[in-house]
Amino acid sequence: MTVQQALAPRQPDAKLGTIIKLAVMAVGGQGGGVLTNWIEAVARAQGYACQATSVAGVAQRTGATIYYIEMAPMGARAPVFSLAPAAGDVDILIAAEMMEAGRAIMRGFVTPDRTTLIASTHRALAVSEKMAPGDGIASSEEVRAAAELAADRLVLFDMDDMAAANGSVISSSLFGALAGSGALPFPRAAFEDAIRASGKGVEASLRAFGAAYERAQNGAAEPAGAGEKPVRAVTNTPHGPQRLLEKWEALASRARALPGPVPAMALHGLRKVVGFQDVEYGAEYMDRLEGIAALDDAAQGHELSLEAAKYIANAMAYDDVIRVADLKTRAARFARIRAEMGAGDRPVALTEFMHPRAEEIAGLLPAGIGARIEASPKWMARLDRWFNRGRRVRTHRPGSFLMLYVLGGLRGYRRRTLRHRHEQAHLDRWLTAVRQAVARDYVLGVELLRCRRLIKGYSDTHARGLSKFDRVMQGAEMLRGREDAAQWVARLREAALQDEKGEALEGALQTVRSFV
Amino acid sequence: MAERSFKREVEHLRMGAGESFTGEGILAITKALLENGVGYVGGYQGAPISHLMDVLADAEGLLGELGVRFEANASEAAAAAMLAASVHYPIRGAVTFKGSVGVNVASDALANLASSGVNGGALIIVGEDYGEGSSIMQERSHAFAMKSQFWLLDPRPNLPSIVKAVGDGFELSEASNTPVMLMVRIRSCHVTGSFDCRDNQRPPLTVREALSNPQRDFSRVVLPPMSYRHEQDKIDNRWPAAEKFIRDKGLNEVFGPDTARIGIVCQGGMYNGVIRALQRLGLADIHGDSEVPIYCLNVTYPLVQGEFEAFADGKDGVLVVEEGQPEFIEQGLSTVLLRAGSKVRLHGKDMLPMAGEYTGQVMLDGITAFLREHAPGLLPGQVRAPNEPAPEIPDLSQTVPIRPPGFCTGCPERPIFAAMKLVEEELGTHQITGDIGCHLFASLPPFEIGGSTMGYGLGPASNAAFDGGGERRAISFLGDGGFWHNGLSSSIGNMVFNQSDSVAVIVDNYYSAATGGQDVLSSRAANPTKTTQQPIAAALRGVGVKWVRQIDHTYDVGKMRDTIREALTTEVTGPKVIVASSECMLNRQRREKPLRNAAIKGGSRVEVPRFGVDADICTGDHACIRLSGCPSLSLKRLDDPLRDDPIAHIDQSCVGCGNCGEVADAAVLCPSFYRADVVHNPKGVERWWQALSARFIGWLQARRAARRLEFPEVAQ
Known part of the structure; x- marks a missing residue:
């Protein structure tokens, strides 16, 4: 088909290349609006025509939200800007959270020919990730791998953590990372002026801005998922009386004698069961573990012993009333809470939310009596009547603390409880099935x-x-x-x-x- | 008190001629109203025009100085009805609400208004909630303009154009005795830019002055035979007058070369998107000077036949860029061409999608398809024959989780739905309807409660078919905003009158919270210009509800659960209504946090609560999250190879609302949660007693630690 030439083609306007297109993808409530205002203020102060738009509405209520900014040097006539980002046509993409960076990549807003991606590696987990009874957390590694391919330039670190460390919020560190990336043709001072002009929490904002600026300038990227760093680690080196330490050492050497990669896991397991009960219980753990390890096969990488070391420990350290009471009354916990709450030397009042049921009470009784009570609906109903209600235990008060402390001290008696009998029987059935398999x-x-x-x-x-x-x-x-x-x-x-x-x-x- | 204060911005509304205004579209519209001598303004909040209502509320002082009356109307219908003032009086009035749902509510009043016709300029500013970020069903307000025959403006999305449209709208309305709707899309409402100001104008006749000299004109009443005449008047007089005005004043714009074989017709609101696509194809420069002629419809209804015929004349093909469906404009223009026997080929929904937002890519694809058909030589070589394959980027669709909106940290509605979930675990699933408002988030995970929403204030009404009762009672949810908007009569009155056996839960968070925390009749705070503190429970009793339960602390999950259970199982006949009241946490924090910080600084004793989770006790089953979904209740991984699953963790953003502990207790979840109240500035006796207690506790802890093996932890 011959088509009549309607118009002559011409060269694209070179000035179009001067438009800078910037999108911010955030989670509602992260302060994307503040960041957008700052960016606009910088651009206008630097003689740029600038237009920003946003989609607010209910998306702001913790949902994914997007802000969009275009700017170009001011000329005699105003440029025509777009109101929404287009796939393949974004110069700077700021993602205020790791999965939002992933969403930007999915939507085509990050392309290797032009896009500087500035993203915070921290995670604000979506409800779907948190709800799963197992581990539903999405892989930051996958997003990072995609970002490395999709972005022309990548500025990636935990900007949320950096903001918090400087007493500010993420909009400041995102702004600092933007300035430090050099993706906008404006000097550092211009960005800082915008923060000053906004007049709220200026000092803290400038601190977070500065830290992020330096970090972006140095360009060092950190591994994705650094935002998910663990809360704390536990050592496998105990403190305590010499007599017990010697016994521990004997058990630890048994664990170390296990083949291949097993000892490390076995030591963790040993730590858990000894912490749960005592060194004698640790010996039982080692007996069970060695029994399974004897069936193991080096050709299979000792997988059986490894899993046994982990799960036997978890099974033996079951969650009963005694354990909960013990954990709730430890000095380390009190120190941890003080630190987490930033309490300093101020008094901290603690309230525990406990709700014992008849099952827990029966489980705490000596096995014989407990079993009879458990078999009697009448008695169980009676126990429920007596005990089954929510109990707010104020552990900072001597009386309440003492109650839990005494409960937590029942470790010596634990082996005689009904719960222990149940757990042991269940453990044995399970291990028998494993051995047969x-x-x-x-x-x-x-x-x-x-x-x-x-x-x-x-x-x-x-x-x-x-x-x-x-x-x-x-x-x-x-x-x-x-x-x-x-x-x-x-x-x-x-x-x-x-x-x-x-x-x-x-x-x-x-x-x-x-x-x- | 709205969530966002515009007090600072409102000062810009005082600017006069010679000054340049820089800011958001919504503020520009407000300024334009004042420059055009508006006599009264009103409306009902809702995205994307909530801020317009907030600005007006914050600007009441200035409005008063100018003699302008401001009403925060009870509903969109009430707002539209207010325009009745312009029917008889030569006073300009403007109201605002969202489209299309607000227009739905207002449609009765709008139809009557359009039939009557107006003397003063009547402007309806509609925030069209369509496309990305929209929270409602996807429909067009355009249809209402067509059915009731009022005129629809859709200006180009930049501040000077929007501001001009306000003035044009009033004049068009007066020239044609017809109300005019000014449509602004989501992004246009929030678009920033600048425009040159004019001085604010006092209305030539204020509403106060009008009251001194009442006027009525029988011919404007919608009753036979006048209503028949109104219809004829619309066609014979008002429409031609409008067309003439639009043509004479050049409300629609033509850009680009005069002679070309192709052209594009677009809604004003689509103009920037069209230009961007042309820019990307090398057919427009940075200022929007286009190689392709563009007929930009800043007035999308009515279509001006002669104008379009002149534009289409001599062209081979014309593309209509019209967002949303059905394609009203394209159909209208087709009719024009068909009647004229024109050979011009009209494209539109054959090259652009029928449904959905016209995003950058959609626009580029559509215009490229049009050019490929009619002017392939115009396309850059790369588009004609793409040679560089796009780089392969891994598919993240299975990785990145969806992130719908949800309840905020500490939201008082969360415990209501946690309680509801517990009741359903006991009594089985129920027939549940929702309503419009934050509480509708309960229909999403983790709660998944409620299956329908029929409209604002219509939650209980939409359960009416089940009001006769059955094995398990039907339940509906209704917000305080919805209750006062329409719910009291349409839902509660309906239940009483029909002797409903159902249960209604009114979620009262003291504000119209989802739209930004505007006050309603039952708001608890005193408002200097509005009457508040009118109890919902009193209104319920007033219309004849006998079984009413007021809960003043929704965080008491146990009580909440027991009350819902009682409502579902009681022998009492008639409607059962629970009013569950606690203040919206966003608003509460905004109010209380500065006060608390000041108190701490000032040396007063203040307890600051926050929740925590004991990492050793949490087993990582996440049952608590399935009853909460609070943003501050998240997950953390432990550096312990024995643990497979991440554990629950409460971050710094926790406001100590108490829901976690209540739920753990009511649902008998686990003992991991604790509340820590840090006591700032404790007084003498307290400090002494605390130190003594701490010493006693420390002694006990050391005593036990000395007798067993303990494994120290290392904080990271």
């Missing part, structure tokens, strides 16, 4: 060990976890003898961690039932 199918044995992850929480949550664990173990029973049994058990476990009620698990079990 290993005899035929090593990987299945490993997977069965890992299923212990399903048991967590208190009260109903704990019961639900137990029931999921039982159902997966039953599923394993159905799969006995199949070559893909281990794979299926892993799948069942992952399904069980997906939702609270175990609907995904039920679906997976249906599938298993359909083919066995």
Whole structure:
């Protein structure tokens, strides 16, 4: 088809290249509006025509929100600016959170030919990430990898942490990173003037701005996910009376004698069970672990022993009333809370939220009596009447503290409780199943060990976890003898961690039932 | 008190001729109203024009000086009805609300207003909530202009154009005796820029003065036979007058060369997007000077036939850029061409998508498709035959989680829905309807409560089919904003009259919170220019609700749960209404935080509460999050290889609302939560007693530590 030439093509206007297009992607409530105002103020003060737009509305209520700015040197006539960013046409993208950087990349706002991506690596987790009964946190690493490919230039560090460290909020450090990146043709002083002119929290804002400016200038990027740095670490070197330290050392050398990579994990496990009960309990742990390790296979990288070291410890250090009371009354906890709350030397009043049920009370009784009471609905109802209500325990008060302290001191008696009997029986059944599995199918044995992850929480949550664990173990029973049994058990476990009620698990079990 | 204060910006509204105003579109509109001698203003808040209402409220002093009456109307219908003042009196009036939902509510009054016709200029400023960031169903306000025959302005999205449209709108309204709607899109409302000011004008006739000399004109009443005449008048007189005015005053604009074989017709609001696409194709320069002729419709209804015919004359193809559906403008222009027997090929929704926002990419694709069809030589070589493959960027769609809006940190509505979830765990799932407002976030995870929202104040009304009762009662949620907007009559009155057996929960956070914290009748704070502190419960009893429960502290999850359970199970007949009241935390913090900081600085004793989670006790099952979703309740990883799953963690932003502890207790979750109250400036006895207690506790702790092995932690 011949098409008549309607108009002659011409060279694009060179001045179009002078328009700087900048988008800010933030989580509602992060101060994206303040940042936008600052950027506008700098641009106008530097003789630029500037236009900003935003989409406020309810998206601001913790949802993803976007601000957009265009600027160009002021001429005799005003430029025509766009009101929204377009894919492939953004020069500077500021992401106030790591997943928002990912969202910007997904939307095509970050392209290798032009975009400077300035992103904070910290995470503000979305509800969907937090809700999962397992680990639903999205991978910052994947976003980082994509950012490295997608961006022309990358300024990436934890700007939230930097702002907090300087007593300010993230808009200041984002602004500093923008200035330090050199992506805008304005001097540092112009940015600082904009902060000063806004007149609120100026000193703190300037401090955070300066820190981020330096950091962006130096260009050193930090690993993604640094924003998820762990709260604290625990050492495996105990303090305590000499007599106990010697016993610990004996156990530790047993742990160190385990093959391959196992000792490190075994020491962690040992620390947990000894901390939970005492060194004798540690010896029981080592007995169990060595029993499993004897079945291990070096060719498989000692995976069985590794998982056993981890999950046997978790199973032995179950969450009972005594443990909770003990943990709540430790000096280290009090110090930690003071530090977290920034209390300094001010008094801190503590309120614990506890809600014991008949099950917890019965579990605390000597095994014989406890079992009889547990079997009697009448007695259980009575216990509920006496104990089952929310209790606010003010642990900073001597009386309340003493109550919990005494409860926490019942460790010597714990082995005689009903709860301990239940836990031991459950542990033995589980390890027996593991041993039987290993005899035929090593990987299945490993997977069965890992299923212990399903048991967590208190009260109903704990019961639900137990029931999921039982159902997966039953599923394993159905799969006995199949070559893909281990794979299926892993799948069942992952399904069980997906939702609270175990609907995904039920679906997976249906599938298993359909083919066995 | 609105969430954002415009007190500082309001001073700019005093600017006069020779000064240049720089700021947001919304403020520019307010300034333009004053420059055009408006006599009264009103409206109802809602994104994206909430700020317009906030500015007007903050500017009441200035408005008073100029003799301008400001009403924060009870609803959009009330706002539109207020324009009745311009029917008989030569007074300019302007009201504002959001489109399309606000226009829906106002449509009765708008239709009557349009039928009557006006003497004074009547301007309806609509914030069209369409596209990205919109919180409502995606529809166009355009249809209302067509059905009621009032005129629709859609100016180019820059401050001088928007400001000019305000003046044009009043004049057009007066020239054609027809109300005029000025439509501004989300981004236009918040767009920043500058314009040259004129002096503010006192209205030639103020509403106070008009009251001294009442006027009425029987021919403007919407009753037969006048209503028949109104319809004829619209067609015979008002429409031609409008067309003439639009043409004579050049309200629509033509850009680009006079002679070309192709052209683009666009809504004014789409102009910048069109120019950007042309800029990217090398067909427009930075100032918007285009190689392709553009007919820019700053008035999108009515269409001016002669103007369009002149533009289309001699062209092979014309592209209509019209956002949203159906394609009213394209249909109108097609009819013009068809009747004229024109050979011009009209494109629009065949090259641009029928539905959805016209983003940068959509616009570029559509205009490229149009040029490829009619003028391929114009396209840059790269577009004609792209040779460089785009780099392969990993797909993040499975990685990046969606982030819908949700309840703020410390929101008093969270515990209401946590309680509701607990009740449902006990009694089973219920038929639940929601309403408009923050509480609608409960329909999202983690709560997933409520399945429908039929309109503002219509939550209980939308359960009416189930009001007869059954095995389990129906429940509806309604906000305090919705209650006063429409809910008292349409929902509660309806329940009483029909002897409903259902349950309604009124979520009272003391403000119209979702729209930015404007005051309503039941707001607790005194407002110098409005009447507040009118209890909802009294209104309920007044219309005949017998079973009313007032809860003044929604954070008491146990009480909340028991009250909902009681409402669902009581033998009492008739509607059961729970008023769950606690102040919006955003507003509360904004008010209280500065006071608290000042008190601490001033040496007064202040307790600052915050919640925490014991990392060793939390097992990482996240049950608490499934009953909360609070932004400050998040997850952290522990540096402990024995732990698989991240644990709950409460960050600095916690405001100590108490929901975490209450939920942990009411749902019997776990003992990990604690509240720490840091006592600032403790007094003598307290300090002494605290020190003594701490010594006793420390002694006990040291005693036990000495008798067992302890593993010290290292903070990181």
